[in-house]
Amino acid sequence: MKIATWNINGIKARIDNLLHWLKESDPDIACLQEIKSVDDQFPRLEIEALGYHVETHGQKGFNGVAILSKHRFDEVNRGLPGDDGDEQARFIEGVFTAGGRALRVVSLYLPNGNPVESEKFLYKLAWMSRLESWAAERLELEEPLVLAGDYNIIPQPEDCHDPAGWQGDALFRPESLTAFRRLANLGLTDSIRAVSDAPQSYTFWDYQGGAWPKNHGIRIDHLMLSPEAADHLESAEIEKYTRAWEKPSDHVPVSIRINLDTA
């Protein structure tokens, strides 16, 4: 089974690229972030025509996440628990049946958190604390769980072109990295790191300043796996070819293959 995550930076601007990628990459489950659309304006028909079930958690203008799946959803949960006043659409969980057992897949869009002097950084850290609580609870189920999305976290210096330049940024602040490690240390495996130590494996290149041709990127899109998923990880891949397409997203897809039939 192939599971992918992609911050598409606007579904209206990216629908042609998305359809092309779905045909080419052919994921069984695709987690999308920054759909920047309300649910009833999401172009579900074109995607359903390719054989996908579509579940969205959108909002007007910003944020918004979705899961596309060739497998039927047994259950869908929208929103990260822990703050009833949080209006931002950044989290959706789908539950599927794979290999005769439950498979949980989350599409998440973790807050950027800049500027760090603002409420936005506090919101990022609070959101990460809520995510940690949620993950701790889910891990008790001892099921295959894939936490996929744009984490807005550069885990290690080798995950960016210029660590000194990122010093102090919310994506690389010690508080942010500590919160990410706390999450990982619950027992989640970083898929890309599990299959490769290669540096300069980036998932995002800014539109500005020729970042893409200069390969000035960062690795901030991650698929974090519970032990029951990580045990069956076969491969992980950054599909960077999409960054060279016309009208690209500034992020590229990251995908994994796991074999849950042998679970």
Next chain:
DNA sequence: ATGGTGGAAGATCCA
């Protein structure tokens, strides 16, 4: 010092 680029929306905000 400024603006750099792009999306959504339709003035700015967000990244």
